[in-house]
Amino acid sequence: MSAIPPLSCLRSFEAVSRLSSVTLAATELHVTHSAVSQQLKVLEEMLGVTLFVREGRTLRITEDGRLYSLQVRESLKNIADATRQVKAQPKASELVVAVMPSFGFSWLLPRIGRFQARYPHITVRLQASLTVTNLAQEAVDVSVRMGRGDWELVEKQLLFHDEMIVVASPGFNGGQLPHTPAQIVASPIIFTMDSWQPWCEAAGLDTEVTRKGLCSNDSNLVLEAVRLKQGIALVRRSLVHDAIGRGELVQLSEHAVPYAYPYWLLLPDRERVEAKRQQFAEWLGEEVESYLRELSQARRLPAC
Numbered sequence: 001m002s003a004i005p006p007l008s009c010l011r012s013f014e015a016v017s018r019l020s021s022v023t024l025a026a027t028e029l030h031v032t033h034s035a036v037s038q039q040l041k042v043l044e045e046m047l048g049v050t051l052f053v054r055e056g057r058t059l060r061i062t063e064d065g066r067l068y069s070l071q072v073r074e075s076l077k078n079i080a081d082a083t084r085q086v087k088a089q090p091k092a093s094e095l096v097v098a099v100m101p102s103f104g105f106s107w108l109l110p111r112i113g114r115f116q117a118r119y120p121h122i123t124v125r126l127q128a129s130l131t132v133t134n135l136a137q138e139a140v141d142v143s144v145r146m147g148r149g150d151w152e153l154v155e156k157q158l159l160f161h162d163e164m165i166v167v168a169s170p171g172f173n174g175g176q177l178p179h180t181p182a183q184i185v186a187s188p189i190i191f192t193m194d195s196w197q198p199w200c201e202a203a204g205l206d207t208e209v210t211r212k213g214l215c216s217n218d219s220n221l222v223l224e225a226v227r228l229k230q231g232i233a234l235v236r237r238s239l240v241h242d243a244i245g246r247g248e249l250v251q252l253s254e255h256a257v258p259y260a261y262p263y264w265l266l267l268p269d270r271e272r273v274e275a276k277r278q279q280f281a282e283w284l285g286e287e288v289e290s291y292l293r294e295l296s297q298a299r300r301l302p303a304c
Helices: 007-019 022-029 033-047 063-088 101-118 181-185 197-202 219-227 237-245 275-300
Strands: 052-055 058-061 094-099 123-128 142-146 154-160 163-168 233-236 263-268
Touching (some): 007 063, 094 101, 219 237, 233 237
Antiparallel strands (some): 163 233
16 A cells, blocks of 8 residues: 555645646645645655646646546545545434435324434434435435335335325315315316326226326425415325324315335345344334224224
C-alpha cells in the first residue's frame, strides 16, 4: 500500500484537474494556494510524471494527468460512497424499517407506538420508499413490501392479503352518499393506478369505468382528496380500516375484491437474525393477527 499517494495530494489534484485552477481548488478545499501547489509538486515527484503545464496564467492538464484524474476521481467517489454507507449503518439500538409510504402512514404508524412501548431501548427509523430495497446491500434492517414474494437473498414472511373497497368522506356530496353500484360509478372518482373492472364485475355491473379527472400513483394523495370531499375512491382496505373506524371515511358498498399482491415482511437472509429484527417480526405478526380479527368481527356484525 506504500505506492498510494497521500489522500491530501489526491484531493488537491482532483480538484485542480476538475476546476483548472489552483485558486479555485484551494477555495473548495478550504486550504491555501501554496498548500495545493505543494501537494501537486509532491504528487508529481512521487509519480515521476508531469501532471500540469502552465500556459500564461492558466494550467493545462497533460494527457498523463487527464488519464490519472479519471481514475483518481472514481476512486475518491468510491471512498466517499463507502464512507456514507458505513455512517448510515443502523446503530445497535436503532431499527431501520423500509416501508411503502401509504402502508407506513395509514397502517404501521398508528400501531408503531405499541412496539416502542414494548421495546423503549430501540429507536425506530421509518424509511418511506416505493423502491424494493436490497437488504443485503442497503442500511435497512427489515422491509414491508407488496408483491408476489419472489425476492431473492431475503427471508420472506407473508403478512396478509388485502382487498379493494370503495370509500368516501361522510360529508361527500353534502352527505348524500351513493349506495348502489350504479350510483357509485356515476360519482366523481379519484383514481389510483388500479382498475375498477374487478369491482364492477363483483358488483354485477356490466360497464367500464373511464379513467378521467384526478388520478395519482400515491395512495396518500388519493385518500387526502377523498377526505377533502373531492370524490370517492377504490382503495386497499388496509389503508382505510382505521379511518373508517374513526368515522373519517365511509365504506360505500359491501362489495370487495381481492388485491393481487399481498404484504410481506422481508428480513436479511442471514444465518443469525439480530434480536431487534426478530422482536419487530414477532410484534408485527401479533399486530397483523389483531387486525385480521378486527376484520373478521366487523364482517360478522349485522348490517345497519
